[in-house]
Amino acid sequence: xxxxxxxxxxxxxxxxxxxxxxxxxxxxxxxxxxxxxxxxxxxxxxxxxxxxxxxxxxxxxxxxxxxxxxxxxxxxxxxxxxxxxxxxxxxxxxxxxxxxxxxxxxxxxxxxxxxxxxxxxxxxxxxxxxxxxxxxxxxxxxxxxxxxxxxxxxxxxxxxxxxxxxxxxxxxxxxxxxxxxxxxxxxxxxxxxxxxxxxxxxxxxxxxxxxxxxxxxxxxxxxxxxxxxxxxxxxxxxxxxxxxxxxxxxxxxxxxxxxxxxxxxxxxxxxxxxxxxxxxxxxxx
Numbered sequence: 573x574x575x576x577x578x579x580x581x582x583x584x585x586x587x588x589x590x591x592x593x594x595x596x597x598x599x600x601x602x603x604x605x606x607x608x609x610x611x612x613x614x615x616x617x618x619x620x621x622x623x624x625x626x627x628x629x630x631x632x633x634x635x636x637x638x639x640x641x642x643x644x645x646x647x648x649x650x651x652x653x654x655x656x657x658x659x660x661x662x663x664x665x666x667x668x669x670x671x672x673x674x675x676x677x678x679x680x681x682x683x684x685x686x687x688x689x690x691x692x693x694x695x696x697x698x699x700x701x702x703x704x705x706x707x708x709x710x711x712x713x714x715x716x717x718x719x720x721x722x723x724x725x726x727x728x729x730x731x732x733x734x735x736x737x738x739x740x741x742x743x744x745x746x747x748x749x750x751x752x753x754x755x756x757x758x759x760x761x762x763x764x765x766x767x768x769x770x771x772x773x774x775x776x777x778x779x780x781x782x783x784x785x786x787x788x789x790x791x792x793x794x795x796x797x798x799x800x801x802x803x804x805x806x807x808x809x810x811x812x813x814x815x816x817x818x819x820x821x822x823x824x825x826x827x828x829x830x831x832x833x834x835x836x837x838x839x840x841x842x843x844x845x846x847x848x849x850x851x852x853x854x855x856x857x
Contacts, residue, residue: 574639574805575623576720576751578813581642585808589647589689590615590627597683606703610635610682617647618713622716622750626709626761634709635636636702636728637692642804646675646691656837663691674844675774695804711849716750720787723749732772739775740768741842752787755815755822758847760786767853768846769839793818 574582594614597606613629613775620626625645627635637645641750650672674746680692680701692699704712720728731749735742740849742748743757752760761768766775775783798815799805802823806812820830824847825838834851 573623573641573753573803574644574799575753575756576791577797577815578644578799578805579620579625579639579751579755580795581799581807581813582639583618583625585647586618586625586645586690588626589688589808590684591618592616592728593688595682596685599681600701605678605719605741607635607701609633609703616851618722621713622714622719622746623625623753624716626713628709632708634704634773636700636704636709636712638696638700639680639805640694640700642696643679643692643694644674644804644806645808646670646806646810647688647808648689648695648810649687649689650678650681650689651664668812671744672806672810674804675806675810681714693731693804695808716745716746717748719751720749721791723733723784725781725784729777729780732775735772738841739766739770739772740846742772743783743787744844751791754844754846755802756787756790756794759790762848762853763790765852768841768848820855821849823847 592614594612595610598610600607610629612631613631615627616630617628623638625637629635648667649667650665652661653664655662663681666672675693677693678691679696679697682690684690740757743752760783763786792817794800797814798807800815801812802816821836824836827836827851829836829849829852832851834849836847837850839846
C-alpha cells in the first residue's frame with residue numbers, strides 16, 4: 573500500500589499538474605453518477621492527510637482519493653480503443669511507459685481543461701474515490717492521528733502514554749499517527765534497534781526518541797527518493813520510485829543484516845509480514 577512518502581510524492585506532482593485546472597469530463601468503470609458533480613469545477617488546492625489525497629474544489633466539494641493496496645495516479649493522454657483479441661474497449665496510451673502492465677488497469681479517467689487526463693490505475697480495485705463535502709472531509713481528517721512529520725519530539729513521546737499495543741502495530745495504527753504502513757514501520761524499528769513485537773508500554777523514553785528520530789529521517793529520505801515501488805506504486809509520469817533500492821530489512825528475508833551479518837527474519841505480526849534482525853532487534857519482546 574502506498575504510504576506517506578508515496579502519497580506525498582503524488583500530491584507534490586498533482587500541485588504542479590492539476591492545481592487551478594478544471595474537470596471537463598469523468599469516466600469510471602462503475603458508471604457512478606456522483607462524480608459528474610466535479611465537471612466544470614476547478615481544483616483550488618491539493619492536500620495530503622495521512623495516506624489520503626484531497627483535491628479541494630471551487631464549489632465547497634472535495635475529491636477524495638485513497639490509493640489503498642495497488643492504486644496509483646497517472647497524468648497523460650489515453651484513448652478508448654477496442655482490443656483486437658478480446659473485442660472489449662480499453663484505454664490505451666501512445667506513451668511507452670504508460671503501456672507498462674502496472675499502469676494499464678485504469679478504473680477512473682478525469683479529463684482536464686488543458687487537454688490532459690488524470691487516471692487511476694488499480695489492478696486489485698481496492699482504491700477509493702469519493703466526492704466529499706468540506707464538512708465530510710473535515711470529519712474524516714479529524715479521525716486520523718497526527719502527521720508524524722509535523723510532530724515535535726515531546727509531542728511524539730506524549731502519544732505513547734497508556735499505549736499497550738505491539739510497537740509495530742501501533743506505528744501502523746492510523747489513529748495513532750497517520751501515514752506509516754508496513755514498509756516504513758519495519759525500516760524505522762530496525763534503525764532504532766527495537767523488536768517490532770515489543771509492547772509499547774515497555775519502551776523507555778530513550779527508545780521512543782530513537783523511533784522519533786528515525787521516523788523523521790527515513791520518511792524524509794523516502795520522499796527524496798520519490799517513494800517505494802516494491803509493488804504497484806508509480807509516479808504520475810508512470811516511473812518507479814527508488815526507495816525499494818535502499819531497504820534495510822523490508823523484504824530482505826534470508827539476507828544478511830547490513831549491521832551485524834545475522835540473517836533477516838520474517839514473522840507475522842498483527843496479520844502482516846514483519847521483517848527484523850534477530851540480533852540487532854533482540855528477537856524477543
